[in-house]
Amino acid sequence: MVELLVDRIADVEGLLRANRWIDADESIRRLSVAGEGNMNRTLRVQLEKRSVIVKQSVPFVAKYPQIAAPAERILVEAAFYRCVSGYPEVANGMPRVIGFDAANAVLALEDLGHAADFTHLYRSRGNASAAAEHLPVLLGWLSKLHHLAVTDPIFENRAMRTLNHAHIFEIPFQRNNGLDLDGITPGLGTLAGTITADVRLKSRVSRLGDAYLGDDTTPVLLHGDFYPGSWLHAADDSVRIIDPEFGFLGCAEFDVGVLLAHLHFAGVSVHRNLLSRTRGFFLAAGGVVRGCRDPAPAAGCRSAAAHGRSRDQAPLDRARTQLGTGSLT
Structure with a gap:
């Protein structure tokens, strides 16, 4: 499984490219931690002209590694986005989903910018x-x-x-x-x-x-x-x-x-x-x-x-x- 870590630019870029979340002529300029969340590994992927948020669940709480947590939680989150996608009044109040890679437990979302x-x-x-x-x-x-x-x-x-x-x-x-x-x-x-x-x-x-x-x-x-x-x-x-x-x-x-x-x-x-x-x-x-x-x-x-x-x-x-x-x- 590819790990979403700020020092793994080549691995993360390969993951995004394999899922066709970035174009062939795009490359990662910078990886940084997105937000102050505790549960997951969440990165901001900065490309030349845009940025993407990628989020990965691991079998523990990312901020508190001593606390075990269900790695399958990302499946629930992806299902939640999928469930509300048919209801614009709800879906429009959330980030847009770019894609989901179940094998690597990674969800790609639109970057809301300076939020x-x-x-x-x-x-x-x-x-x-x-x-x-x-x-x-x-x-x-x-x-x-x-x-x-x-x-x-x-x-x-x-x-x-x-x-x-x-x-x-x-x-x-x-x-x-x-x-x-x-x-x-x-x-x-x-x-x-x-x-x-x-x-x-x-x-x-x-x-x-x-x-x-x-x-x-x-x-x-x-x-x-x-x-x-x-x-x-x-x-x-x-x-x-x-x-x-x-x-x-x-x-x-x-x-x-x-x-x-x-x-x-x-x-x-x-x-x-x-x-x-x-x-x-x-x-x-x-x-x-x-x-x-x-x-x-x-x-x-x-x-x-x-x-x-x-x-x-x-x-x-x-x-x-x-x-x-x-x-x-």
Whole structure:
């Protein structure tokens, strides 16, 4: 298997040429790491007149090699892009796929240029206007995704869900999870001790974890990791969604809960008005995609940002971000 590494220009160029992702008269001028993602090897391939993004999954978390991860996750990501390709309202909110090489576990995508993710929200805590400005687009895209009629068994994505379950619902709530929490934030270790000793809280976390791993009665296609690191602000001022490798068929409240958790974590006040607007965006976006679910029964539960599991999932995701390894992506 060809390895996507910045010092392997000849190998990477051979891979691109073999897949006809570059023309015979094109050659690589430079390879560089694209973005700050954790899970995969992702490179920007700079040619003379254009650039391409190539992404490869390996059997571990690229940033944390000691953490094993399913190498087949790239198959799920490729299937996700393929699944939404027939729905422009969803596909246009993501990078365009150039090609997929299953044998080398490599996905080639369009380069969005000088795009930045939304993790700046964490650094500019409380900047509600920056988040609110793009909230309609983010939630509109998410609602359209959740209304797609999808049954492909690849989206059971059991291996990735098992990995994510451990890092969301288990490790952050273990007394000795091997992390130097006080080294991250002074006093965090003491706070973690209080949380890990809370039997009632851990019982609720366990129930949510069971729901995450379980089979929902009316599952929808989820992004699976809908947080600021998966949102790109492109040079043309559009917002694009990336990294759907955690996608699976499940309960829509999970995606919404993760979104709300990270807005809160970034210091954006998640108050009643925002929850109401979130629900409104979901209702307004229902049924836009042709061939999707009937929005009438779906909208009531799929726009449940102010209810049940979304409300429970939000504080849980905040806790795992602070007490665990955070997002693996």
